[in-house]
Amino acid sequence: MNYSTIKKVVACSMIAALGVTSASAQDGTTSSSAKVFGGRAQYRTWSLGVNAGVLMPVAVTGGSDDFANWDVKLGYGLTLRKQLGHAFGLELAGLRGDLSGSNSSATDIAATDRRSFETELGWAGSLSGVVNVATVDFLRRENSVNFIVKAGYGFAGYAPKTVNAANVALDWKGKAGSSGDKDYVIGAFIPVGVGVKFKLSNRVNFDLGYNMYFVDADNLDGTYAKGTSKDKFSYGYGGLEFSLGKSSKPNLDWVNPVAMMYDELKDNTLRQEVEALKGRVSTLENTVNQLAADADGDGVSDKFDKCPGTPAGTVVDGSGCPIKFPEPAATTTSSGNYSNIQFEFDSSVLKTSSYPTLDQVSADLRADNTKTITLSGYASAEGTEAYNLKLSKDRANSVKTYLVNSGVDAKRITIKAFGESNPIADNSTEEGRILNRRVEFK
Structure with a gap:
């Protein structure tokens, strides 16, 4: 195995991590007006990342491999992540690079009839759920280091090239697919990974991570050697991730809801x-x-x-x-004194308080068939003259209707309408207007 390359990568990563931690400590805590229950709109939730590292045709979980030895090859990728909450987001990831391995002994070659392989990973795309493990922290108001785990599903296009025991090369590129004319074999895989993020600033993170890719096929290395076993590969990487959006908003990645809630309460x-x-x-x-x-x-x-x-x-x-309501004035008729019939504002409806007077008038008329009566209708000064003239006529007709219904011959009743003329009180006061809304008997 090429341990020299691995040692160099690990050493560089540790140096970068120490530098990032120092930068994070100087960055301090960022104040924010965001509220715990204010929704995602108050944060920056999109992040774009670039990364590079080593690709290996093995995984730390172990399992069988088609080749005894494996090499460390360069890989590089892009990520686009949408943070849905303080502790969870969705990440779209792309990856390219090469994978290679070999057999070192005659026994190994005999087992697979393969001396070596090199696979071009043309592309690999996946969608994963990402969990921020250390978002909630009861000891620190704001973290500068965060740990993540993720898993998802994806597809890859790859082209294996093998060399058999007779040193004859077989290149799958341009010969893949059901028709044998495709550049890449298409296969599904399940990505599982862990990582650590270091906060460089409010905009930039430095990421270190390790992903394993479990391929749903046994042809990643161009060799079917283990029966029903499936191939796998892994990717150790470092990279930068950039938070997108308005600078006035905090990055949801680094928001501690416990600290925010404390701030709101205090x-x-x-x-x-x-x-x-x-x-x-x-x-x-x-x-x-x-x-x-x-x-x-x-x-x-x-x-x-x-x-x-x-x-x-x-x-x-x-x-x-x-x-103070003035007493209604009484008018004298040949059969005695009858009080005027009063009406409400803009109304020709008889009030129940008028019934005793109307009943007395009816009784007197029915007792003496030689008598006749004139009903004079009036109105107060509100409204137009034409309207008040009609209203005064309606009021006189209301009294006539009552008398006729009580048994008085309609021919003995005369109707006259005077509108707002001939007031008996001052129309400039409500007391006076009440008195002027009337029907008089003559």
Whole structure:
């Protein structure tokens, strides 16, 4: 095995890791206005990575291999990751490189009839779930080192080239596929990996990792030698990962939700806002209680009641003061005194309080068939003259209808409409307007 190359890679990685850790320590903690339950929109969640390392046709989990010896070859790749939460993301990864191995003894060659192989990994693409193991930390507010594990599914295109015991080369490139004219054999694989991230800055991470790829085939090395066994390969790498998005937002990779929650609970500004809000709520509650208070029960709040202490049942105006209704004027007819029939604003509907007067008029008319009566309708000054003239006529007709329904001959009743003319009270006051909404008997 080519242990010299492995030693060089490990040594370089350790030196880089020490340098990154030092840079991370100087970077410090980044303040952020992000909230624990504020959603992904408040973070940077996309990352683009580049990496390079060594490809090997073996895996640390062991298992059978078609060749006794393996070589370390260069590999390189790209990653695009979407962080879905503080501890989980999805990563799309691409990889290229070469794999190679050989048999060192006649026994090994006889077992497979292969002296060596070299496989061109034209492309490999996979989608994996990535778990950030150390995102939640109860000891540090913000980490500069994070550990990850990932697994997924993917496809690869590869072209093996083998040399048999007779030193005859067999190259699969251009001879793959069912029709034998494709450059690469297409095979599925399952990637499983672990890694460690070092925070260089708020934008850049340095990554070290090791991935194993379990191929769903036994032809990665161009050799079918172990019956139902499947081939595998692995990739040890280092690389840089760049966080994409607005600089004003923190990178979700490095956010510790425990620290954020602590900040929200201990934030003086937040506490001050809460206390101020409590004060405003208390003030509003007191105002509502004051508005609801009505000691004399007249329906007007004490805060606006200009005449507190009015007796129960008193009709009051909007300021809480009693309304003084003048007694309706009486008119004299040949059969006695009849009170005017009063109406509500913009209404020709008879009030029940008018029934006693109307019943008396009806009785007098039915008792003496020689008598006739004139009903004069009036209105207050609101509205147009034409409208008030019609309204006064409707009011007189309402009285006539009542009398006719009570047994008085309609021919003995005359209707007259005067609208807002001939007022008996001042139309500039509500008390006067109430008196002017009337029907008189003559």
